[in-house]
Amino acid sequence: xxxxxxxxxxxxxxxxxxxxxxxxxxxxxxxxxxxxxxxxxxxxxxxxxxxxxxxxxxxxxxxxxxxxxxxxxxxxxxxxxxxxxxxxxxxxxxxxxxxxxxxxxxxxxxxxxxxxxxxxxxxxxxxxxxxxxxxxxxxxxxxxxxxxxxxxxxxxxxxxxxxxxxxxxxxxxxxxxxxxxxxxxxxxxxxxxxxxxxxxxxxxxxxxxxxxxxxxxxxxxxxxxxxxxxxxxxxxxxxxxxxxxxxxxxxxxxxxxxxxxxxxxxxxxxxxxx
Numbered sequence: 001x002x003x004x005x006x007x008x009x010x011x012x013x014x015x016x017x018x019x020x021x022x023x024x025x026x027x028x029x030x031x032x033x034x035x036x037x038x039x040x041x042x043x044x045x046x047x048x049x050x051x052x053x054x055x056x057x058x059x060x061x062x063x064x065x066x067x068x069x070x071x072x073x074x075x076x077x078x079x080x081x082x083x084x085x086x087x088x089x090x091x092x093x094x095x096x097x098x099x100x101x102x103x104x105x106x107x108x109x110x111x112x113x114x115x116x117x118x119x120x121x122x123x124x125x126x127x128x129x130x131x132x133x134x135x136x137x138x139x140x141x142x143x144x145x146x147x148x149x150x151x152x153x154x155x156x157x158x159x160x161x162x163x164x165x166x167x168x169x170x171x172x173x174x175x176x177x178x179x180x181x182x183x184x185x186x187x188x189x190x191x192x193x194x195x196x197x198x199x200x201x202x203x204x205x206x207x208x209x210x211x212x213x214x215x216x217x218x219x220x221x222x223x224x225x226x227x228x229x230x231x232x233x234x235x236x237x238x239x240x241x242x243x244x245x246x247x248x249x250x251x252x253x254x255x256x257x258x259x260x261x262x263x264x265x266x267x268x269x270x271x272x273x274x
Contacts, residue, residue, distance in 0.1 A: 006031055006032060007030060007031055007032050007035060007080065007081055007082065007083055008030065008031045008083060009028065009029070009030055009031075009083055009085050010029040010030060010031055010059070011027065011028060011029035011060075012028060012085040012087075013026050013027075013028050013076060013078060013085050013086060013087035014026075014087055015087045015088045015089075015090070016087065016088075016089050016090065017090040017092070018068065018089075018090075018091060018092070019091070019092045019093075019094060020067075020068060020069055020070060020091055020092065020093050020094045020121070021067050021068070021069075021094065021122075022067075022068060023064060023065065023066050023067070023068070024063075024064070024065040024068050024072070024089055024091075025062065025063070025064050025065075026039075026062070026063040026076055026078070026087060026089075027060060027061070027062055027063075028060070028061050028078045028085055029059050029060045029061075030059055030061070030080055030083065031059065032059065033058050033059050035080050035081060036056075036080065037056070037061045037078055037079060037080035038078070038079050038080075039054060039061075039063045039076065039077070039078055039079075040075075040076070040077040040078075040079065041072075041074050041075065041076055041077075041089075042074040042075055043075075043077075046063065051065065051066040051067055052064070052065055052066070053066075061078060061080070063076065063078070065089075068089070068091045069091060069093075069123075070091050070092075070093040071091075072089060072091050073089055073090055073091045074088070074089060075087075075088055075089075076088070076089050093121070094120050094121040094124075095120055095121070096119070096120060096121055096124045096169050096170035096171075096172065097119070097120045097169060097170070097172050098117055098118070098119055098120075098167070098169050098172050098173075098174050099118045099119060099120050099148070100117055100118035101117055101174035101176070102115055102116070102117045102165065102166070102167060102174050102175060102176035103176050104176045104177045104178075104179070105176065105177075105178050105179070106178075106179045106180075106181060107154075107157045107161075107178065107179070107180055107181070108157070108180075108181050108183060109157060109158065109159060109180055109181060109182050109183045110156055110157060110158075110183060110210070110211075111156075111157055112153060112154065112155055112156075112157065113153075113154040113157045113161070113178055113180075114151055114152070114153050114154075115128075115151065115152045115154075115165050115176065115178065116149065116150065116151035116152070117149075117150055117151075117167055117174065118148050118149055118150070119148050119150060119169050120148065121148070122145075122147045122148045124169055124170070126150055126167045126168060126169045127167065127168045128143060128152050128165065128166075128167055129165065129166045129167070129168070130161075130163055130164070130165055131163055131164060135152065135165075139155070140154060140155045140156060141153070141154060141155075142155070150167065152165065154178075157178075157180050158180070158213055159180050159182060159213075161178065161180055162178055162179055162180040163177070163178060164176070164177050164178075165177075165178055182260065183210050184209070184210075185208055185209060185210060185212065185259060185260045185261060185262040186208065186209040186262060187206065187207070187208060187209075187262050187263070187264050188207040188208060188209050188238070189205075189206055189207035189239075190206060190264045190266070191204050191205070191206045191255060191257055191264045191265060191266035192204075192266055193266040193267040193268070193269065194255075194266065194267075194268055194269070195269040195270075195271070196247055196268075196269070196270055196271070197270075197271050197272075197273055198247050198248050198249055198270050198271065198272055198273055199246045199247055199248065199273075200247060201243055201244060201245045201246070201247065202243070202244045202247050202251075202268055202270070203241065203242070203243045203244075204218075204241070204242040204243075204244075204255050204257070204266060204268075205239065205240070205241045205242075206239075206240055206257050206264050207238050207239045207240070208238050208240070208259060208262050209238070209262075210238065211237060211238055212235075212238075212259050212260070214259075214260075215233075215235075216235075216240055216257060216258060216259035217256075217257075217258045217259070218233060218242045218255070218256070218257055218258075219255070219256045219258075220244070220251065220253060220254075220255055220256075220268065221251075221253035221254060222254075222256075225242065229245070230244065230245045230246055231243070231244060231245070232245070240257060240259075242255065242257070244268070247268075247270045248270060249270050249271070249272050251268060251270050252268060252269060252270050253267070253268060254266075254267060254268075255267070255268050
């Protein structure tokens with residue numbers, strides 16, 4: 001008997017309705033062994049890849065599509081010589097939502113803080129906010145995606161980074177608070193009293209335990225000093241220096257340095273030129 005007439009489909013393809021990231025398996029059985037077959041999707045021949053496997057076991061032919069996506073939906077066709085059969089693959093996209101919301105975090109000033117959450121679909125994009133402001137990647141803010149895991153990394157956390165952070169995924173949002181604890185600031189080297197003869201300059205210097213972002217306050221006789229022609233305020237790492245130019249005897253008094261809870265004071269003695 002002619003093989004062409006004996007070749008028939010014993011088990012046809014079945015429609016599949018699955019979710020994204022699942023595997024789609026199509027099986028067809030024909031009546032004869034050693035008859036090669038071809039697979040098509042929407043009329044285009046399917047070739048094996050890292051996620052698409054094609055194999056034959058006797059009279060059975062298999063098509064495996066791994067981790068399918070929404071765009072994989074379409075008509076699947078098997079063709080062997082003059083016989084063919086078709087089925088439809090319907091891939092449902094995973095819903096966009098937040099599966100593990102943000103949690104409140106506490107970070108030490110100048111350390112690294114991580115705000116993280118998980119989403120339902122590894123391919124969904126999210127937007128980060130601090131308050132109502134969108135956060136964009138920068139030298140200090142790193143936005144990472146690892147599968148369904150999303151995280152915001154804040155380098156060198158500052159006190160003004162404290163606040164409410166939120167993410168938006170489609171129509172879903174969640175938020176959490178980041179609390180920043182200030183590092184303990186201590187005086188490592190105190191101010192020393194200075195004695196000069198007017199109008200010579202007077203220099204005061206002290207050192208703190210950690211770098212400070214906010215400018216310290218220097219004062220003379222209770223009045224805050226500002227940078228100017230006669231006043232020089234310098235910061236070199238953790239060392240702070242005050243230079244008073246063109247001193248006069250009416251400047252005699254207490255010099256104070258204040259940075260957060262760290263304070264130091266010393267006396268300025270100005271003598272008149274004999």
